[in-house]
Amino acid sequence: MRELSRHGALELNRLLQGLNRYNSLKITTPKLSGVNVWSNSVADLYCYRGESTSLLRIPLLLVPSHINRSYILDLPEQLSFVDKLSSLGITTYVIDWKQHGVVQNFNYSKYMQEGIGPILTYIEDREQEKPIIGGYCMGGLFATAASVIFPALIRGLVTIATPWNFHGSGFLLPVFRPDLLKYTLDALKHFANIPGNLLKLIFYAAHFDDINRKYIEFSTNTNNGKFGIIEHWVHDNVDLSAALFLESIDQLFVQNQTANKTWSMCDRIIDPSQITQPSLCAIARNDKIVPVSVSLLLPTLLKRSTIIEKQSGHLGMITSQRHCIAQNIAEWIRATFR
Structure with missing residues (x-):
């Protein structure tokens, strides 16, 4: 017992050292x-x-996750995913969502109708070529839905660490247990926006052990730059409109409508099996945010899907030199759209 107590004190001290080092x-x-x-x-x-x-003639539109900011796709210090894509000949477009937390009715359909739809039209006009649409994490939900809603504007689909089976094992439990989330809906339905700091607390509660562990390891890690900039992005949460957040809670986490093929947007059922364009689905085998049990369903529902699997975590496929999928995307575009 005394040895366990000593070990716990040492781990706590390392955790505090890691936190202090990051904060400095x-x-x-x-x-x-x-x-x-x-x-x-x-x-x-x-x-x-x-x-x-x-130069590859077909442009790529990337939709970032809504929970954090879009610069995760364009980090400095040779970590930029879009720089890697452009160096391979892919003209890449990145959506940077503006803050609409105060607009209570800004939901999935609003973002699709007033954001992604007009952007797809603009890119086709500018490039004289329909783009491939891709999405990272939650952005993959939008990209998949856009492929159903705007099939005439899209050449192909790329999803990166995208959840689809929200009742898959190990996904944000116990914080996002469906039976508990029903009460969350009642508590938050009168909010105009959901503060980013609340989202940060939710994710910490769901993954506190992994988050503590990375700060413990950082206490002796010599790579300040990469850890610091990625962790800064993790903490740089954005406010979400209540409508978007509550739709996500009810339709995805509680009802699992994506997996049940009942999810609708812009008066369309978002059924991936309706998508006729070729798709590329990138899955991280060591992803603790979107485990394989959650992400693997989507490519099995798509008719013309190619699966890439990497032994990385949630961010590794876009930030890691070893596991980056930029080359895989370029090779898939060349092989698929000759």
């Missing part, structure tokens, strides 16, 4: 480095023109 870092919030080519009241659109001599 001087981190500047990154900005997207692409060219801002389009804007409305819902989103800005940034373009990263392909740099390779073997």
